Amino acid sequence: MSHNISFGCFVAFVLLMLSCTKPKVEADILIENGTVYNGVDAEPKMMSIAIKEDKIIYVGKAEDVKIMASRTIDASGMVVSPGFIDPHTHATLDLDNPELSDNRPFLFQGVTTVTVGNDGNSPYPLQIYRTKCEINGVGTNVILLVGHGTIRNRVMGMTDREASGRDIQKMEELVQQEMNAGAFGMSTGLFYAPGSYSDTEEIVALAKVVARNNGIYDTHMRDESTYSIGLIPAIQETIEIGQRAQLPVHISHIKCLGVEVWKQSDSIINIIEDAQRKGVDITANQYPYEASATGLQSAVVPRWAESGGKDSLFIRYQDSRWRNRILEETQNNIARRGGPQTLLIVQSPNKDYEGKTLLEISETLNMGPEETVFKILEEGYIKIASFNMNPYDIANFMDEPWVVTGSDGGSGHPRKYGTFPRKYHKYVKQDSVLDLGSFIKQSTSVTADILRVSKRGKLLEGYFADIIIFNPNTFEDKATYNDAFQLAQGVKYSIINGEISIDQGEYTGGRNGIVLKK
Missing domain, CATH: 3.20.20.140 (Metal-dependent hydrolases)
Structure with missing residues (x-):
C-alpha cells in the first residue's frame, strides 16, 4: 500500500513539474475549443489562438502552453476563421x-x-x-x-x-x-x-x-x-x-x-x-447572385450619347436628329438584359418606383420601356437589380x-x-x-494574396488579429431584393486588429479598423 502511495505521489510530482515547465503565454484574448480554419489548410484543426494587442501570438494545442488571458472566448461548436x-x-x-x-x-x-x-x-x-x-x-x-x-x-x-x-x-x-x-x-x-x-x-x-x-x-x-x-x-x-x-x-x-x-x-x-x-x-x-446591380443609365443608355455628362445626354435626346437612334439602342440594351421585366428598380428619388420593374412602370406611364427610361431618369439617379445571369x-x-x-x-x-x-x-x-x-x-x-495585403487573411503567429467566429448552423443572409437592408446573422464574434467588434452577436460600438497603406 505504501509503495502505491509513493508511486502516486511521484507521478503527481512529475506532472506538476511538467506543468511548471510549459511555456507561459500572456495574452489579451484566448480563443479555445473552436473548429479552426486557418485560411491556408483545407482541413480544420482544434487549436487555441492567443492574441496580444493587434497580433496573433500563439496558434496551437492548448495543452502545449500555459496561456494566461484577460478574456477567454469559448468557441465550442463554432467555426473560427x-x-x-x-x-x-x-x-x-x-x-x-x-x-x-x-x-x-x-x-x-x-x-x-x-x-x-x-x-x-x-x-x-x-x-x-x-x-x-x-x-x-x-x-x-x-x-x-x-x-x-x-x-x-x-x-x-x-x-x-x-x-x-x-x-x-x-x-x-x-x-x-x-x-x-x-x-x-x-x-x-x-x-x-x-x-x-x-x-x-x-x-x-x-x-x-x-x-x-x-x-x-x-x-x-x-x-x-x-x-x-x-x-x-x-x-x-x-x-x-x-x-x-x-x-x-x-x-x-x-x-x-x-x-x-x-x-x-x-x-x-x-x-x-x-x-x-x-x-x-x-x-x-x-x-x-443571379442579379447584378448598376445604374439604369449605365445599364441601358448608349455610351456615345452620354459624352459630356447627363445634361449632354438629354440635349441629344431632345434633338430629333438623335432621338430615334438613342431610343433604338436603348431598346436593344434592355433586350440584352433580358427585357424590361428583368430590371427591378431598387433605388430612386421617386419612392413609388422602388420595388417595381421597368415593365410595370412603363405600363403605368403608358409608354414604351425605352421612353420610360428617359422619363424616370429626369428625376435623378436610378439604381436597378438586373436579373440576367445563369446558375450554370x-x-x-x-x-x-x-x-x-x-x-x-x-x-x-x-x-x-x-x-x-x-x-x-x-x-x-x-x-x-x-x-x-x-x-x-x-x-x-x-x-x-491577390491584393498584396501583408500579414492578413491567415491565422498564423505574427499576423494581425482579424478573426471571426461564426455558428455554422445559423450563418445566413437575411437581405432580399425587396428588403435589402437586413443584417446577416450567425457571426458571434468579430475581432479586428485585436479588438472585439462583435461580442456574442452584438455590435460593441468599436471602430477598430484602420486604413491600410501599401
Whole structure:
C-alpha cells in the first residue's frame, strides 16, 4: 500500500513539474475549443489562438502552453476563421460619414477588410479621404484603389475623345500621386463613362505606373455581354494589359451577363487558365447572385450619347436628329438584359418606383420601356437589380481556385448585407459547390494574396488579429431584393486588429479598423 502511495505521489510530482515547465503565454484574448480554419489548410484543426494587442501570438494545442488571458472566448461548436476580405465594395461614402463608418452591413457578414475605389471611381485625392476616415474611425480595415475614371475625368472631363500624349502624362502623374497616398492599385470601369472612352494604350500606360509601385490592376471590363467588343474580347484585353504592363490583373467581376453570353464560362475559364500557364497573373472575384446591380443609365443608355455628362445626354435626346437612334439602342440594351421585366428598380428619388420593374412602370406611364427610361431618369439617379445571369455560369466560375468572393456591395442590392453568408449558406451548405475550407480560403488568404495585403487573411503567429467566429448552423443572409437592408446573422464574434467588434452577436460600438497603406 505504501509503495502505491509513493508511486502516486511521484507521478503527481512529475506532472506538476511538467506543468511548471510549459511555456507561459500572456495574452489579451484566448480563443479555445473552436473548429479552426486557418485560411491556408483545407482541413480544420482544434487549436487555441492567443492574441496580444493587434497580433496573433500563439496558434496551437492548448495543452502545449500555459496561456494566461484577460478574456477567454469559448468557441465550442463554432467555426473560427480569418476575417473575410472583400476586394470590391461601394462602401466609399459610408466610410467617410461619421454616422455610417462603423460599416455594420459588412461587419455582420464576417468582413474585416473592405476595398473601395472600384469600377474606376475613387475619392480624390485619396490622402484627404484617408484623413476623414481616420478622424471618423472605421469599423473595418480599408484598402484604397485609385480609379482610372476619376483620374481621366480630372484631366479630360467626360468627353468621348482619345487621350493625347500630354493627357496621358498628366494622368500618369496623378496616378503616381494616389499610389504615394497608399493606393494598392488602380481600378478601371471600362464599361462606364468616361472609362469607356479610353483605349487599351491609355490603360497600359497608366498600369505601368501602378506596376512600378508594386500595385495591381482591378477591372470592371469593357464588356460583360455584347454591348461593345463582347465578353471574350474583353477578357482578352484584360490579359493583354497584364502582359504588356507586367502586373497582376483582377477581374471585377467575372460573369456572363445576358442570354446572348450564357454558358460561355467554360470557354472563359480555358482562356484564363491558358494565360496563367503563360505567366499572366490573372484572377477574378464574383458575387453569388443571379442579379447584378448598376445604374439604369449605365445599364441601358448608349455610351456615345452620354459624352459630356447627363445634361449632354438629354440635349441629344431632345434633338430629333438623335432621338430615334438613342431610343433604338436603348431598346436593344434592355433586350440584352433580358427585357424590361428583368430590371427591378431598387433605388430612386421617386419612392413609388422602388420595388417595381421597368415593365410595370412603363405600363403605368403608358409608354414604351425605352421612353420610360428617359422619363424616370429626369428625376435623378436610378439604381436597378438586373436579373440576367445563369446558375450554370455562377457555379462554374465559383469552383475555380482563382475566383474569390467579392460583394460589389452598394445600397439597394442585398449583396451589401448578404454576400458572404449567402455564398456559405447556398453554395457550401445547400448546393455543395464548395467545401467550407475552400469557401474560407477564397474569402481570406487568396484575396489577401491577390491584393498584396501583408500579414492578413491567415491565422498564423505574427499576423494581425482579424478573426471571426461564426455558428455554422445559423450563418445566413437575411437581405432580399425587396428588403435589402437586413443584417446577416450567425457571426458571434468579430475581432479586428485585436479588438472585439462583435461580442456574442452584438455590435460593441468599436471602430477598430484602420486604413491600410501599401
